[in-house]
Structures are given as C-alpha cells and as structure tokens.
Amino acid sequence: MRFGFDIDDTLINLREHAFHLYNKKLNKDVELAAFKALTTLEIHEPFGLTAEEGTAMWNSLAEEIYYTTCPAFDGAVETLQQLVKDGHEVFYITARNAEHCERTKDWLIQNQFPVQEGHFFCGMKDGEKIRIIEDLQLDYYFDDKPAVLETLLDAPTKVYAIDNSYNRELKIPRLTSWFELKEIIAK
Ligand SMILES: [Mg+2]
Numbered sequence: 270m271r272f273g274f275d276i277d278d279t280l281i282n283l284r285e286h287a288f289h290l291y292n293k294k295l296n297k298d299v300e301l302a303a304f305k306a307l308t309t310l311e312i313h314e315p316f317g318l319t320a321e322e323g324t325a326m327w328n329s330l331a332e333e334i335y336y337t338t339c340p341a342f343d344g345a346v347e348t349l350q351q352l353v354k355d356g357h358e359v360f361y362i363t364a365r366n367a368e369h370c371e372r373t374k375d376w377l378i379q380n381q382f383p384v385q386e387g388h389f390f391c392g393m394k395d396g397e398k399i400r401i402i403e404d405l406q407l408d409y410y411f412d413d414k415p416a417v418l419e420t421l422l423d424a425p426t427k428v429y430a431i432d433n434s435y436n437r438e439l440k441i442p443r444l445t446s447w448f449e450l451k452e453i454i455a456k
Contacts, residue, residue, distance in 0.1 A: 270357050270358070270408040270409065270454070271357070271358045271360065271405060271406060271407045271408050271409075272349075272352055272357055272358065272359050272360065272407065272408065272409045272410075272411075273360045273361075273362050273401075273402055273405065273407040273409065273410040273411070273426070274349070274359070274360070274361055274362070274410075274411050274412075275361075275362060275363060275364075275398075275411060275412035275413060275414070275417065275431075276361055276363040276365070276373070276377070277363065277365070277413075278310075278413040278414075278431065278433065279411050279412055279413050279431045280341055280342060280345045280349075280382070281339050281340065281341045281342065281345070282339065282340050282341070282342055283334065283335075283339050284304070284310070284312055285301075285304060286334060286338070286339040286340065287312060287327065287330065287334045288301070288304045288312050290330050290333055290334060291312065291313075291316055291326060291330070292316075294326070294329075294330060295316055295326075297316060299315045299316060303315035305434065306434065307434055307435065308434055308435050309435055310414065310435050311323055313326060313327075331369075335365070335369060335372070335373065335376070336372060336376055341380060341382075342446075342447055343446065343447065343448070344446060344447035344448045345382075345447045346380065346381045346382055347447075348447045348448070348450050348451075349382055349383055350381070350382075350383050352383075353383040353385070358385075358388065359383055359385070359388060360388045360389075360390065360405055360407065361374075361377065361382075361384065361388065361389045361390065361391075362390045362391075362393075362398050362401055362402065362410075363390070363391050364391075364392070364393055364394060364395050364398065364417075365391055365392065366392060367391070367392035369391070370389075370391035370392050373391060374389045374391070377389075395414065395416045395417045395420075396416070396417075396420055398412075398417050398420070398421075399420045399421055399424065402421065402424060402426055403424065403426075406426075407426045408426065408427060409426065409427045409428075409429070409453075409454070410424075410426045410427070410428050410429070411428075411429050411430075411431055411444060412428070412430070412431065413430065413431040413433050413435075413436060414436070415435065415436050415438070415439055418430055418436065418439055418441060419439070422441070427442075428441060428442070429441070429442050429443060429444045429453075430442070430443040430444070431443070431444055432444060432445040
C-alpha cells in the first residue's frame with residue numbers, strides 16, 4: 270500500500286521542541302502544561318508574544334527548530350522502517366518553505382527515516398497537498414493540521430488526524446500513537 274505523511278507534529282515533536290527553545294531564548298520557564306493546553310498551532314501565546322512577535326521568534330530560531338535535536342514521536346521511525354520492509358511505499362509531504370526542502374530531507378535520512386528517491390514532496394501550500402495526495406493515489410495519509418485535514422474530508426484516501434489539542438474539533442479518525450498503525454492497516 271501507499272502511505273503519506275506530513276512531517277512536523279505528525280512524525281516529529283516539533284512544536285514542543287520549539288517551545289523549549291523559546292523558553293531558553295527568552296530566559297523564561299513557561300511550564301509544559303501551558304503548551305499542552307494550547308488550542309492553536311502557534312505557540313507564542315504563553316510567552317506573552319503577539320502573533321507578529323511569535324512569527325519573528327519562530328523565524329529567528331528556525332535553524333535550531335528544524336535541524337538540531339527535535340525528537341521523532343515514539344514509534345514513528347520504527348513504524349515507517351517496518352512499512353518499507355514489508356513492501357509498502359512511504360511518501361513525505363511537508364509544507365515547509367522551499368528553502369528548507371533539501372536540508373529537511375537530509376535531516377530525515379540522518380534520523381533514520383526511510384526516504385526513497387522521488388518519495389519526498391516539499392514546499393507546497395497547505396491547500397496544495399490534496400493534489401499531491403490524489404496524484405500519488407495514497408491509500409493512507411496522516412497530518413495534524415486542521416487547514417490541511419479539512420481539504421481531505423472527501424478524498425478517497427483514508428485520512429487520519431494525529432491527535433492534538435488544536436485539532437480535536439475535527440470529526441475524523443485519529444491516531445494517538447504510532448504503535449496503533451499496525452492495527453489500523455490490519456483491519
Ligand atoms: Mg504538521
């Protein structure tokens with residue numbers, strides 16, 4: 270089968286990683302509970318930053334956020350490796366800006382994610398993911414972002430939301446752990 274994955278906050282714990290970096294940079298000690306309670310994708314609010322300041326903070330830390338020690342979610346790497354081993358196809362579809370595409374692909378490879386030639390798509394807008402998902406005729410696709418998931422409600426692909434505090438409004442099947450995937454595809 271053909272599986273598609275968003276990267277940030279789907280396979281890797283990027284927002285939480287960035288949250289710790291914000292604390293460090295701002296010399297603050299905002300508790301993780303404030304992060305867990307966020308109902309927005311953006312993380313600036315518990316730091317008392319405006320949306321604009323939040324964007325500036327994210328951009329100023331982008332190198333560290335994207336290319337240092339962001340952890341994968343438990344089971345993500347192993348699950349994708351196993352899919353490939355079992356003969357399935359794994360595709361990555363990330364809306365990170367075009368300037369980050371090459372290095373993001375390298376980062377995935379360095380962190381043991383299986384990346385096959387031609388299976389990495391990057392730099393599109395959120396609303397453009399659906400075209401790639403349709404063209405690839407994916408059987409399954411996983412993402413965390415409401416703006417993306419909302420475009421996929423009628424797609425023939427089986428779409429799952431990666432469970433998070435900012436996407437619980439969506440009436441869509443969800444995945445709370447990568448260890449659940451095996452059961453889902455066995456159905
Ligand atoms: Mg994401």
